[in-house]
Amino acid sequence: MRAEIVTISTDSKFVHLAWQRSEKELEKVRYPMGSDNTGKLSRIFGVYDEQTGMDLRGAFVINPDGTLLNAEINYYNLGRNIEELMRKFKANIYMSRKTNEVCPSKWKEEGDVTLSPSASMVGRVHEALDKK
Amino acid sequence: MIDSIPLKVGQKVPPFELDIYDPVKEDFGTFSFDPAKPDQKWTILFFYPADFTFV
Numbered sequence: 683m684r685a686e687i688v689t690i691s692t693d694s695k696f697v698h699l700a701w702q703r704s705e706k707e708l709e710k711v712r713y714p715m716g717s718d719n720t721g722k723l724s725r726i727f728g729v730y731d732e733q734t735g736m737d738l739r740g741a742f743v744i745n746p747d748g749t750l751l752n753a754e755i756n757y758y759n760l761g762r763n764i765e766e767l768m769r770k771f772k773a774n775i776y777m778s779r780k781t782n783e784v785c786p787s788k789w790k791e792e793g794d795v796t797l798s799p800s801a802s803m804v805g806r807v808h809e810a811l812d813k814k
Numbered sequence: 815m816i817d818s819i820p821l822k823v824g825q826k827v828p829p830f831e832l833d834i835y836d837p838v839k840e841d842f843g844t845f846s847f848d849p850a851k852p853d854q855k856w857t858i859l860f861f862y863p864a865d866f867t868f869v
Contacts, residue, residue: 685856698835701865716832728820740861748849
């Protein structure tokens with residue numbers, strides 16, 4: 683399943699270009715680098731810092747209907763775990779197809795144990811997680 | 815300036831456009847998000863403080 687990934691800061695597109703061309707770490711970057719100069723979009727997602735004019739470290743997963751399904755915001759000094767972001771992304775896609783299932787914390791990919799909440803599972807979550 | 819109450823999980827993201835630098839085309843462009851588009855894909859937005867720092 684493909685997603686559109688866009689990275690966003692309040693830098694201009696000109697600075698994005700300069701950074702991508704000069705930083706070796708970004709040599710293989712293929713996703714669009716968005717510029718939110720005015721902070722308008724950043725404010726909508728609650729990541730805009732009015733004191734500094736910069737964005738906090740935010741990651742958001744949105745489904746094709748436009749519903750925000752996952753939000754994570756870290757302060758400046760903590761990086762995000764991309765594996766965890768992709769886990770949430772994959773889980774959301776899986777659950778959009780299997781709407782009666784939920785993905786527990788240890789779910790990583792299709793085939794891992796999911797739960798189907800029902801009366802019979804009340805008080806039996808441990809057994810349900812253990813079935814594999 | 816629009817009212818800026820941040821979105822919560824479960825709410826609808828309004829359509830938006832962003833100026834972009836596209837490293838594949840090595841050119842500037844526009845990224846547009848609009849759930850009304852029939853081909854709108856899943857979207858991941860990844861905000862960070864500033865270019866030329868760690869992400």
